[in-house]
Amino acid sequence: MSGGIIDPTKSRSTVTAAGTDASRPEQLRDLRVGLLENGKRNAAQVLDAVGHVLAERHGTGPLVPLIKKQFAMPLPDDLVDELLAGCDVVVIGVGDCGSCSASAVADGIRLEQAGLPAAVICTDAFETTSQAMAELKGDQAYPFILTEHPIANLTGEQIAQRAGGLAERVAERLLVGRPASEAA
Amino acid sequence: MVVGHEPGGDGRVSEASAVDGLDPVASALVTEYLYDQGWSDGLPLVPATEESVKTFLAHTDRDPDEIVARLPQLGRTATVRDVATHAVMAGCRPEYLPLVLTAWDALSAEPSVLGGGWQSTSGPAPLVIVNGPIRSGLGINSRGGVLGPGFRPNATVPRALGLTVRNSFGIVPHKLEQATQGIPGRWTICIGEDEENSPWEPLSVDGGLRPGADAVSAMLVRTCEFVDNRHFADPIEVLRDFADTIQRAGPWIFRHSSVAIVLNPEHAQLFADAGLDKQDVREWIATHAGKTEAELAAVGKGLSHLAEGPFEPDHFHPVLADASPASLPIVVAGSRNAAMSMVVRIFSTWSGRSFPLR
Numbered sequence: 036m037s038g039g040i041i042d043p044t045k046s047r048s049t050v051t052a053a054g055t056d057a058s059r060p061e062q063l064r065d066l067r068v069g070l071l072e073n074g075k076r077n078a079a080q081v082l083d084a085v086g087h088v089l090a091e092r093h094g095t096g097p098l099v100p101l102i103k104k105q106f107a108m109p110l111p112d113d114l115v116d117e118l119l120a121g122c123d124v125v126v127i128g129v130g131d132c133g134s135c136s137a138s139a140v141a142d143g144i145r146l147e148q149a150g151l152p153a154a155v156i157c158t159d160a161f162e163t164t165s166q167a168m169a170e171l172k173g174d175q176a177y178p179f180i181l182t183e184h185p186i187a188n189l190t191g192e193q194i195a196q197r198a199g200g201l202a203e204r205v206a207e208r209l210l211v212g213r214p215a216s217e218a219a
Numbered sequence: 220m221v222v223g224h225e226p227g228g229d230g231r232v233s234e235a236s237a238v239d240g241l242d243p244v245a246s247a248l249v250t251e252y253l254y255d256q257g258w259s260d261g262l263p264l265v266p267a268t269e270e271s272v273k274t275f276l277a278h279t280d281r282d283p284d285e286i287v288a289r290l291p292q293l294g295r296t297a298t299v300r301d302v303a304t305h306a307v308m309a310g311c312r313p314e315y316l317p318l319v320l321t322a323w324d325a326l327s328a329e330p331s332v333l334g335g336g337w338q339s340t341s342g343p344a345p346l347v348i349v350n351g352p353i354r355s356g357l358g359i360n361s362r363g364g365v366l367g368p369g370f371r372p373n374a375t376v377p378r379a380l381g382l383t384v385r386n387s388f389g390i391v392p393h394k395l396e397q398a399t400q401g402i403p404g405r406w407t408i409c410i411g412e413d414e415e416n417s418p419w420e421p422l423s424v425d426g427g428l429r430p431g432a433d434a435v436s437a438m439l440v441r442t443c444e445f446v447d448n449r450h451f452a453d454p455i456e457v458l459r460d461f462a463d464t465i466q467r468a469g470p471w472i473f474r475h476s477s478v479a480i481v482l483n484p485e486h487a488q489l490f491a492d493a494g495l496d497k498q499d500v501r502e503w504i505a506t507h508a509g510k511t512e513a514e515l516a517a518v519g520k521g522l523s524h525l526a527e528g529p530f531e532p533d534h535f536h537p538v539l540a541d542a543s544p545a546s547l548p549i550v551v552a553g554s555r556n557a558a559m560s561m562v563v564r565i566f567s568t569w570s571g572r573s574f575p576l577r
Binding site: 037038039040041042043044046047105106107108109132133134135136137138141161163164167168171 | 249252253256258266267268269270272291292293294295298300301304305308333334335336338339340341382386387388389393394395396397398
C-alpha cells in the first residue's frame, strides 16, 4: 500500500509495562521524606518548603534533601539505592524546563516501580512534555502535580505560600495514589 | 499508489530515460503520504525504501545495526540504518552518509546533547563543521553564504540529524521538544571551513586530528550574531568589537559560556598579519570579554546567588571559562567580499573534539 516506503519510526522502542504504583502508607507520621531536587532555580526551596508543611501538618519524620545533578538524565543507580534505603516517600521536582520536567516524571515512575511512593511536581508550562514522557514510559495516566509557571523568580514569601497548597496535593498523592476519578 | 523509482548505480534517478518517465502526480501523492505520517519537519521528504537505504549503506563499512546515537532518558537509539534512512529522507546524496554518521559521532560526545539539548527550551541547533578534502569532493560550501541556503550537503546533512531526532527519538515540537522560540537555523547549519583562505591550522587540528584529515566537529548553538567590521584598520579595534558582541548580556545565563566564531577570512588575515595566531585571539578575548557584577546586576542577571558569590559590584566576570579551543572554537569561513563574521553562542559547552570521517 505504501509502495515499500520505510517507516522511520518503526525501530522506536515502546514500553508497555507500568501503570502500577508502589503500595501507599496509611499515614505520613514519622515517615522519612526524600526531597529530590534537580538544581533548577528555586527547586530546592520549593521542595524544602513543601517538606516543612508536611512535617507541620502530617507529623512526618526527617526530611532527606538530595540533588539530581544531571537533571535531564535517568536517575543514577546509586541515587536510586540511596533513596530506597534512606526514604519512605519522596517528593520530586521541580520540573521547570524542557528536559527536566519529562525526566522528573520518568524518575517518579521508576521509583514507584521500585516500591517508593513518589510525588512529582512540574510547572504547568511543561504539562505536555511531562505527559509525553508518561506515555513513553507506558503509564499514560501517571499523575504528576502541576504548579503555576514560573517558579524561578518567586520570593521566599511566595514560595511559602505556594508550598501550602502544594503540600496537600503531595500528601494526597503519597497516601491515596491515583484515585480512579483523577485526571492526570 | 506509489511508483517505484529506478535507481542508477549511485542511487538517483539519473538516466535520460528515467527523466522522460518522471511522474509528478505520483510524486505529489508520495509527498502528501509522507506528511500524513507525521515524519516531516515541515518540508517535503524523500521516501526511503529498502533499496535506497541499501544504496546509502554501500558508502560505509559500518554495521547497519551499530548504534550511533542514543538517549538513555527516553530509552531510544538510532542505528546506522536509521541514520541512513533519515539521510535519504532529508535529501542527501548516498555519498553524504559518512558525513551524517560522523556528525552523530561528534554529537554523541557532547554532554549537552545527552543532557537534554534536543528537548531544551533554548531550542539549540547543531552546528556541523567539516574539514578536509571531502569538502571539495562533496561540494560543501565554505565561502560566500556559508550559513545560508543553496548547497545540497550543507542543507541536507543537518536536516538528516533533525529528522533522526524527530523520528528515531520521537522528540516532536510541543511534546518532548520544548523550544521556547528555537533558533533560526535549527537543522540547517553545516559549514565547511575555508582552509584555503585561512592563515591558520583548521579547527580539526584544534580538535585533536592531524592536518588534512577529513573530519567533522559538532556543537549545539543558541544564538548567531553578526560582527560587521568591514572598514577595519586596527586588529585590536576588531577584537574589541568581537568582545562587545560576545559579552552581550542578552544570552547570558550561567557563570560562563562557550562561544564559537565563524571568522571571516579577511578578519583572520588581519589578525595573522598583525602576528596573532588563533590562540592569541582566544587569549585576548578570554581576558577582555565580560561584564562586572554591577553591569550584570543592572539587567537583573547578577551572579551573586551562585555558590562562589557574593561578588563585589566591580568584580569582573569573564564570559569564557578559559582560552581553550573548546571554550572558543574559531572556524574560518565566508566570502572575502566584506569583513563580516558571526559570533555563535554555544549551548552549554563544546567537548573540543573533532571526529575522523568514517
